[in-house]
Amino acid sequence: MIRVVLPPHLRTLARVTDEVTIDLPAAVPLTRTALLDALEAQYPMLRGTIRDHVTAQRRPFLRFFACARDLTHEPPDALLPGAVASGEEPFLVVGAIAGG
């Protein structure tokens, strides 16, 4: 069970009040792409809000953190930390600080 923490606006959009949990088959390598694919499959209203519909590129003002590390610029197909895969640590989708 993988834990994902969404920013408040996306929690509202997904109609959840806390972190969400995603189950991925153990055989699937836990990459950011695999995790976001599963998240969007479970919460289709989030499609296009984290990644572009067509290019799958991260939206510019979003960041990905986990285990006190900024994973934003890691390749999307790089493996996520084991502590995320085990559910010990959440994967955080964070709205970048922008604006006044």
Added chain:
Amino acid sequence: MSGVRVLVGTRKGAFILTADGKRRDWNVSGPHFAGWEIYHMKGSPADPARLYASQSSGWFGQVIQRSSDGGKTWETPGGGVTMVPGAGPKGESNMFVYDVSPKTGKPLTTHQWYDGTQHPWEFKRVWHLEPSLTDPDAVYAGVEDAGLFRSSDGGTTWQELAGLRGHGTGPQWQPGAGGMCLHTILIDPSNPKRLYIAISAAGAFRSDDAGRTWRPINRGLHSQYIPDPGAEVGHCVHRLALHPSRPNVLFMQKHWDVMRSDDGGDSWREISGNLPTDFGFVIDVHAHEPETIYVVPIKSDSEHYPPEGKLRVYRSQSGGNEWEALTKGLPQRDCYVNVLRDAMCVDMLDPCGVYFGTTGGQVYASADGGDSWAPIVHDLPAVLSVEVQSLP
């Protein structure tokens, strides 16, 4: 009719204002979609309970919301939660993908960028939603970068009407300061195949085959801010309006100049007359008097507030040229707000109600055709759009 429902889009959420036919006592609901920019909300003429809203954010992009109960509850069409991966809805209601050339597979066309080079179209947001006059599930979307999309499944999926961008003038279109947006969509009630749209900064366009093919309708416009002031395209049209009983008569608030066409846009003539300034954004037509029109003059393109700090709606009851200032109930000193292009509307009651919203967060209503005004609310976030539904 028993009442009205005013749909207000703001920089930080949506608000729904309701009143009975007297339009004196108002109930305010909101913010809906708190914290998001709501560029536009509009109800279906065919089913007043069906509403559409354009919700967007610099962080999270575009979201389309739909209500089937007059705004009490909302959903993202085709976007519900599913616990069976792969079997659920596709979440495509916010997927606006421009057509490519069927011959080359490359972008259909490019447009002019700020530095004069050609630039590919990039979707940014939905500026305007225009529901069909007859089908609650059919709705048009005007988007930035300027394009026209249509949904026939209640906003679940969208298809571009690419004949607009592809008819040949696209490379001459260019973004204005607010972006290159398709902000006005008018459907001819006597001929649903006839559509009018307007783009900043390209101009006005008409289709006579339900959006398949298009042509510019800008003859008679004169814009000093483009190299050829009388060019076929390139004009910064801010808003178009028509009266349902005379759909061939169009009114236009341009970047500068208030204009009128009596031939479906084939030709235009200026009707600015005695306005204190002919710059502005909104224009609308009285519900029962096709020759009565309203504008809100703004000082200039570099000073987006009313002249002399006096918020005045101007009304012409002669189809233009002769204008009177409507001031009763509006601030007549120290007022420096703007009224954006989608932020004025009229209801169908008698007397006709007129509404507009300001960047200062006020929504003003007149229940007597503009003779007198009162704020419904005065401390909302900056108002982007105002629409009204007249309820049975």
